[in-house]
Amino acid sequence: MKRERRRARGLALQALYEIDSVGHPTEQVIARHLEENAGLGDDAAEFLQRLVRGTLALGMAFDRLIASCAPAWPVEELALVDRNILRMALWDFAVSGETPLKVAINEAVELAKRYGSDSAPRFVNGVLGTLAEREDEIRRLLAPAH
Numbered sequence: 001m002k003r004e005r006r007r008a009r010g011l012a013l014q015a016l017y018e019i020d021s022v023g024h025p026t027e028q029v030i031a032r033h034l035e036e037n038a039g040l041g042d043d044a045a046e047f048l049q050r051l052v053r054g055t056l057a058l059g060m061a062f063d064r065l066i067a068s069c070a071p072a073w074p075v076e077e078l079a080l081v082d083r084n085i086l087r088m089a090l091w092d093f094a095v096s097g098e099t100p101l102k103v104a105i106n107e108a109v110e111l112a113k114r115y116g117s118d119s120a121p122r123f124v125n126g127v128l129g130t131l132a133e134r135e136d137e138i139r140r141l142l143a144p145a146h
Contacts, residue, residue, distance in 0.1 A: 004040065004041050004043065004044035005044055005047060005107075006107065006110070007037075007040065007044060008040065008044040008045070008047045008048040008051065009048075009051065009088065009092075009107055009111060010111065010114070010115075011033050011037060011040070011048055012048050012051040012052050012055070012088060013081070013084055013085060013088060013111055013115060014033065015029045015030060015033050015048075015052050016052060016055060016056070016084040016087070016088065017080055017081060017084055019052075019056065020080050020083075020084060021080055026052065026053065026056060029052075030048070030049055030052055030053075033048070034048070034049075047098075050096065051088060051091060051092070051096075054091045054095055054096065055084070055087045055088050055090075055091045058087075058090075058091060058095065058142065059087055061141075061142060062086070062087040062090045062091070063075040063083075063087070065090060065131060065134075065138060065141075066078075066083070066086050066087075066090075066127060066131075069127050069130040069131055070123075070126075070127050070130075073123075079116065079117065079120070081112075081115050081116045081120065082112065082116055082117075082120050082123060082124060085108050085111050085112055085115075085116065085120075085124055086108070086124060086127055086128065088108065088111075089104045089105060089107070089108035089124075089128055090131065090138070092104040092107070092108075093105075093132075093135070094135065094138045094139050094142050095142055101132055101135055104128075105125065105128045105129070105132065108124050108125075108128055109121045109124055109125050109128075111124075112124040112125075
């Protein structure tokens with residue numbers, strides 16, 4: 001299951017990147033990724049869908065949280081990959097309630113190593129580390145939104 005979730009996170013990041021950069025319709029992007037990765041287990045496929053939809057639904061709230069922890073880097077100027085990794089990690093630990101905080105951060109750093117620039121893993125880890133200190137506050141803040 002761990003490997004499947006990791007794969008689902010990678011596919012979700014690819015989907016979010018496409019939606020963010022090109023504006024393709026969310027449901028079409030999700031459906032295509034699932035079709036192209038038919039070997040993905042049912043639980044992981046469901047996780048991918050919830051992760052993409054949940055991340056998109058709360059994107060503006062996530063961006064405000066990210067901005068509060070990285071004021072030197074305006075969110076709209078962040079690399080699309082980094083921004084979406086941060087948003088996904090926030091959904092993963094603060095909204096879904098399925099992933100422990102440390103696991104969500106580790107998974108985000110791994111995605112940054114794979115898809116981001118050389119400095120992305122350190123940046124992602126730093127921002128999420130700061131956000132982690134506010135975990136309870138963030139959960140309360142996001143609770144009414146989902």
